[in-house]
Amino acid sequence: MTPTCFKREGQACIACHVGRRSDWHDLDQPASALLASGRRRREYGSGELVFTQGEPNDGVHCVSGGTVGIRRLDEKGNSVLLELAYPGDTIGYRSFLTGSEHKTSAEALGPSVVCHIDRVTIAALLGGNPALGLRFLKRSIGELEHAHDMIFRQATLSNRHKLVHLLLVLVVRHGRLNSNGAQSIDLPVSRRDLASMVGTRHETISRIIGRLETDGVAHFSGRQVTIPSVDALAAEIDCLI
Amino acid sequence: MTPTCFKREGQACIACHVGRRSDWHDLDQPASALLASGRRRREYGSGELVFTQGEPNDGVHCVSGGTVGIRRLDEKGNSVLLELAYPGDTIGYRSFLTGSEHKTSAEALGPSVVCHIDRVTIAALLGGNPALGLRFLKRSIGELEHAHDMIFRQATLSNRHKLVHLLLVLVVRHGRLNSNGAQSIDLPVSRRDLASMVGTRHETISRIIGRLETDGVAHFSGRQVTIPSVDALAAEIDCLI
DNA sequence: CGCCAGGTTGATTTCGCTCAAGCAATGTGG
DNA sequence: CCACATTGCTTGAGCGAAATCAACCTGGCG
Numbered sequence: 085m086t087p088t089c090f091k092r093e094g095q096a097c098i099a100c101h102v103g104r105r106s107d108w109h110d111l112d113q114p115a116s117a118l119l120a121s122g123r124r125r126r127e128y129g130s131g132e133l134v135f136t137q138g139e140p141n142d143g144v145h146c147v148s149g150g151t152v153g154i155r156r157l158d159e160k161g162n163s164v165l166l167e168l169a170y171p172g173d174t175i176g177y178r179s180f181l182t183g184s185e186h187k188t189s190a191e192a193l194g195p196s197v198v199c200h201i202d203r204v205t206i207a208a209l210l211g212g213n214p215a216l217g218l219r220f221l222k223r224s225i226g227e228l229e230h231a232h233d234m235i236f237r238q239a240t241l242s243n244r245h246k247l248v249h250l251l252l253v254l255v256v257r258h259g260r261l262n263s264n265g266a267q268s269i270d271l272p273v274s275r276r277d278l279a280s281m282v283g284t285r286h287e288t289i290s291r292i293i294g295r296l297e298t299d300g301v302a303h304f305s306g307r308q309v310t311i312p313s314v315d316a317l318a319a320e321i322d323c324l325i
Numbered sequence: 326m327t328p329t330c331f332k333r334e335g336q337a338c339i340a341c342h343v344g345r346r347s348d349w350h351d352l353d354q355p356a357s358a359l360l361a362s363g364r365r366r367r368e369y370g371s372g373e374l375v376f377t378q379g380e381p382n383d384g385v386h387c388v389s390g391g392t393v394g395i396r397r398l399d400e401k402g403n404s405v406l407l408e409l410a411y412p413g414d415t416i417g418y419r420s421f422l423t424g425s426e427h428k429t430s431a432e433a434l435g436p437s438v439v440c441h442i443d444r445v446t447i448a449a450l451l452g453g454n455p456a457l458g459l460r461f462l463k464r465s466i467g468e469l470e471h472a473h474d475m476i477f478r479q480a481t482l483s484n485r486h487k488l489v490h491l492l493l494v495l496v497v498r499h500g501r502l503n504s505n506g507a508q509s510i511d512l513p514v515s516r517r518d519l520a521s522m523v524g525t526r527h528e529t530i531s532r533i534i535g536r537l538e539t540d541g542v543a544h545f546s547g548r549q550v551t552i553p554s555v556d557a558l559a560a561e562i563d564c565l566i
Numbered sequence: 567c568g569c570c571a572g573g574t575t576g577a578t579t580t581c582g583c584t585c586a587a588g589c590a591a592t593g594t595g596g
Numbered sequence: 597c598c599a600c601a602t603t604g605c606t607t608g609a610g611c612g613a614a615a616t617c618a619a620c621c622t623g624g625c626g
Contacts, residue, residue: 156473162481166473178466187470214455217462224465225419229428231472232397232407238479239524240403243582275605283480288582290606306605484614516573529614531574547573 106172107219108146115213122205128192134175137189141179143202147171150196151257151272155189164280165273167230168193170257177220180206193272238283241321244292246282248320251302255314267314271307347413348460349387356454363446369433375416378430382420384443388412391437392498392513396430405521406514408471409434411498418461421447434513479524485533486562487523492543492550493559500552508555512548 111119125148128134134145137157152169166188169175179186180203192198201209210216237246251269259267271278279286296302301317303310311317352360366389369375375386378398393410407429410416420427421444433439442450451457478487492510500508512519520527537543542558544551552558 156477158477158481162477164477164480166476178469181462182466187473214458217455217458221422221458221462221465224462224469225423228419228465228469228472231469231476232429234476235407235472235479236397236399236403236405238476239405239521240399280480285583286605287584287607291582294606526615527573528575528616532614535574 106146107174107216107223110215111209111213115209118205118208119201122202122208124200124202126198126200128196128198130192130194132192134190134192134198135186137186140185141176141183141203143200144177144180144206145175145190146199146201147173147175148197148199150198151193152196152198153191153193153273153277155191156187157189162280163276165277167227168257168272174220174223178224181220243282243284243288244295245321247278247289247292247296248301248317250278250281251309251311252314252318252321255311259311259314262310265313267311269309269311271309274307347387348415348457348464351456352450352454356450359446359449360442363443363449365441365443367439367441369437369439371433371435373433375431375433375439376427378427381426382417382424382444384441385418385421385447386416386431387440387442388414388416389438389440391439392434393437393439394432394434394514394518396432397428398430403521404517406518408468409498409513415461415464419465422461482562484523484525484529485536488519488530488533488537489542489558489561491519491522492552493555493562495550496552496555500555503551506554508552510550510552512550 108119123146128150134152135141137155147169149171152173152175153165154167154169154175155163155165157163169190175190176186237249241249254269254271255267258269258272260269262268273281275289276286279289282289293302293304297304300312301320303312349360369391375393376382378396388410390412393414393416394406395408395410395416396404396406398404410431416431417427478490482490495510495512496508499510499513501510503509514522516530517527520530523530534543534545538545541553542561544553
């Protein structure tokens with residue numbers, strides 16, 4: 085609650101309010117004021133849970149900084165990372181709208197900033213702002229198309245191709261262009277999570293990584309990946325990202 | 326357009342209007358009238374396409390009878406059956422709402438009845454009936470949860486378990502109780518589609534079916550499946566359907 | 567009758583899972 | 597500061613499962 089903290093809170097909501105990807109960027113004046121009063125900003129350390137599968141919903145969250153993983157668990161200890169959420173993404177809205185407990189956990193995959201909007205505030209916003217519901221609908225549809233793509237790939241691609249596709253997706257969000265034209269990625273996830281996203285075991289991911297190394301299409305060092313030529317990698321799967 | 330046809334049209338829309346699962350069952354009087362005028366009922370033969378992936382959207386469809394498969398194809402000829410739609414389900418609403426071409430094809434998996442509601446009618450209904458948008462949102466969220474379940478299973482279950490799970494799901498919709506307490510299913514899909522839903526090749530499905538036969542947990546004869554004990558089958562995967 | 571699509575079966579090779587050991591980085595308590 | 601446990605990752609060996617390619621049924625259907 086120092087002035088600097090207050091200031092950073094304001095900055096966080098620039099992303100929340102005017103970001104092109106945000107669900108909240110075109111609220112009218114009273115709605116914005118309502119949102120500002122019902123919103124609580126919080127920083128999360130790596131591995132901290134934003135919400136937990138099975139717990140009752142207590143409003144929605146909006147990612148403002150960092151990366152948040154949406155994860156599903158079962159009683160046998162299996163864990164699958166279903167999707168990644170980035171600044172501007174709203175999460176936890178599904179269980180809010182259906183009035184059920186959370187079907188997934190949300191976990192900060194690194195230092196992250198996430199705003200929380202409590203149930204009464206979001207309910208009031210939804211009631212007075214029909215466009216917001218439509219925006220959630222569009223978001224839900226987008227996620228559904230994404231999930232269908234995923235199912236299709238799981239059924240048709242080899243493990244290697246699935247990993248290559250995942251790397252190409254991660255380049256878009258986490259890649260940074262090197263001086264020599266190569267792309268570097270700081271992976272936001274562990275090998276185990278990488279494996280769950282590909283639908284295989286972590287040992288297999290290790291071996292596939294080894295093969296990508298020997299083929300010279302990607303170099304791994306911990307969570308650092310260097311891709312000499314993204315085009316060459318993309319050529320392995322001739323459907324564009 | 327004979328009187329009987331007219332009568333059947335009315336009957337079809339009992340399912341569309343008052344069915345518990347239908348998206349249209351609580352429209353007000355003028356909206357119902359609008360729907361009745363903008364709706365066109367059509368029967369489809371087995372294999373006929375209701376809409377085709379890549380084509381522009383021309384409104385939404387509502388399944389009134391039979392079973393409709395939602396399928397995704399790629400340029401290499403791969404085909405994956407993503408979901409099944411039953412009477413009361415609305416399909417094609419995603420591309421309508423996003424204003425894009427169809428991302429999937431919808432195919433009658435047997436003699437089916439599907440109503441079509443054109444773009445202007447559905448737009449008018451959505452404008453005057455905010456609850457309808459909310460209903461689409463709920464439907465989309467439900468499909469998303471379903472897709473996430475699917476992704477999770479694809480990543481954690483063996484092919485045999487995935488097939489068993491699929492059979493257990495199909496029992497709910499297509500099963501009928503035999504005199505001796507066994508359940509019989511008329512599979513609505515071919516072996517190839519079964520394989521695509523499990524995420525494997527059709528030869529592998531044949532072999533898994535063979536193993537289920539020898540294990541005595543299911544008997545296959547063409548598209549007829551008999552399951553002596555659903556409980557025994559469900560015991561293989563100890564998470565309830 | 568021959569053709570064809572859908573399905574089954576077989577042989578072979580590749581792939582991935584499992585179990586197990588080893589290794590590096592990190593943290594912890596003595 | 598060092599022994600030690602822990603965690604995440606890699607590697608290996610053996611085995612079972614699945615992909616692939618191919619042959620062969622079998623039931624429509626012209």
